[in-house]
Amino acid sequence: MVGMKKKSVGLGRLSLMLSMVQVLGAVGGGGVHPSKMRLVPAVYVLGDSTLDVGNNNHLPGKDVPRANKPYYGIDFPGSKPTGRFSNGFNAADYVAKNLGFDKSPPAYLVLKARNYLVPAALVMGVNYASAGAGILDSTNTGRSIPLSKQVVYLNSTRAEMVAKAGSGAVSDLLAKSFFLFGVGSNDMFAFAAAQQKLNRSATPSEVEAFYTSLISNYSAAITELYGMGARKFGIINVGPVGCVPSVRVANATGGCNDGMNQLAAGFDAALRGHMSGLAARLPGLAYSIADSYALTQLTFADPGAAGYANADSACCGGGRLGAEGPCQRGAALCGDRDRFVFWDSVHPSQQANKLGAKAYFHGPPQFTSPINFNQLANYNS
Numbered sequence: 001m002v003g004m005k006k007k008s009v010g011l012g013r014l015s016l017m018l019s020m021v022q023v024l025g026a027v028g029g030g031g032v033h034p035s036k037m038r039l040v041p042a043v044y045v046l047g048d049s050t051l052d053v054g055n056n057n058h059l060p061g062k063d064v065p066r067a068n069k070p071y072y073g074i075d076f077p078g079s080k081p082t083g084r085f086s087n088g089f090n091a092a093d094y095v096a097k098n099l100g101f102d103k104s105p106p107a108y109l110v111l112k113a114r115n116y117l118v119p120a121a122l123v124m125g126v127n128y129a130s131a132g133a134g135i136l137d138s139t140n141t142g143r144s145i146p147l148s149k150q151v152v153y154l155n156s157t158r159a160e161m162v163a164k165a166g167s168g169a170v171s172d173l174l175a176k177s178f179f180l181f182g183v184g185s186n187d188m189f190a191f192a193a194a195q196q197k198l199n200r201s202a203t204p205s206e207v208e209a210f211y212t213s214l215i216s217n218y219s220a221a222i223t224e225l226y227g228m229g230a231r232k233f234g235i236i237n238v239g240p241v242g243c244v245p246s247v248r249v250a251n252a253t254g255g256c257n258d259g260m261n262q263l264a265a266g267f268d269a270a271l272r273g274h275m276s277g278l279a280a281r282l283p284g285l286a287y288s289i290a291d292s293y294a295l296t297q298l299t300f301a302d303p304g305a306a307g308y309a310n311a312d313s314a315c316c317g318g319g320r321l322g323a324e325g326p327c328q329r330g331a332a333l334c335g336d337r338d339r340f341v342f343w344d345s346v347h348p349s350q351q352a353n354k355l356g357a358k359a360y361f362h363g364p365p366q367f368t369s370p371i372n373f374n375q376l377a378n379y380n381s
Helices: 012-027 091-098 108-113 117-123 147-165 167-176 185-197 204-228 258-281 292-301 350-362 373-377
Strands: 043-047 125-127 178-182 232-236 286-290 310-314 340-342
Touching: 043 091, 043 147, 091 178, 091 350, 091 373, 108 117, 108 125, 108 147, 117 125, 117 147, 147 167, 147 204, 178 373, 185 204, 185 258, 204 258, 232 258, 232 350, 232 373, 258 286, 258 292, 286 350, 286 373, 292 340, 292 350, 340 350, 350 373
Parallel strands: 043 125, 043 178, 178 232, 232 286, 310 340
Antiparallel strands: none
16 A cells, blocks of 8 residues: 555546436435535445434334434434434545535435435445444344445445446446445444343453454455455444443443443454455555544543533433433433534534544544545545
């Protein structure tokens, strides 16, 4: 991953798809203005609720986590809930904005239902992320789209793209596009909950086996996408999950759960090492790991420096730390939402998403490695 070459701008036959731009506006797609300068031709998103823009709204089942009700989306254009677990835009939106799009590409299941999948996939990308999703298929089974299935959906999308635009054009598109990953927190929550149910702590060998399973599945996803033609992977690691309000509220002092944080930090270290190894083995693979863990810990250490007044409570919720009641119409709602790190009992606020994406895109170096998202977008092997 050395050397940066000037980007080419031609997409051959794909330029013909720009005539679909106005049609795509009907589904609220991000990046529907072809005149806007983009660093990449498309963005493909895989992950969990931190990146979901509406896929879970279209999943059946009463236990599926959804953000399709007020006060979710209160600061989104039109003040409407869209399926984002945020008061406004989420991390996928802000990464896409930094790449030159209006917001995240639309949700896969929305595009599929409206027969706009191929046009969107060719001119802006697709968001496959699903709230509750894990790296492991066993995480929240039946209540989300796990990472492995998101990859299957992307592969199916690619086949439809090839049928429309040809394999050469699609290969060129995918090689230049940005693949955003953000998944793993739900696996940490599930593992911790299982140990709590057993009323004991996990043994070192159990933790090691857990990491091995996670890395194996993560590696399989990256490798499969690489085989489809993907080359640029922007990865948001797992943050300090032991510090979200829903976990803090279980502590009499409101403090973080250090054990859960250590679990997340251990996985992040394993992922960092594994991605370095993958890049060495897969020619042309480029990646950037955004260190959500480090950035969030720095924010907790001095919230005021980032403009926050509250770093431990939910803006929308009920009870202690805003974490004892759901975020819904009638819930307690903070006055200045940009001053809260957390929107609900688990998810960051729009402002936290905005500042996080800015850090990942531009650096500083301690929050991205081995390069930042901007360098990744401009990278050519």
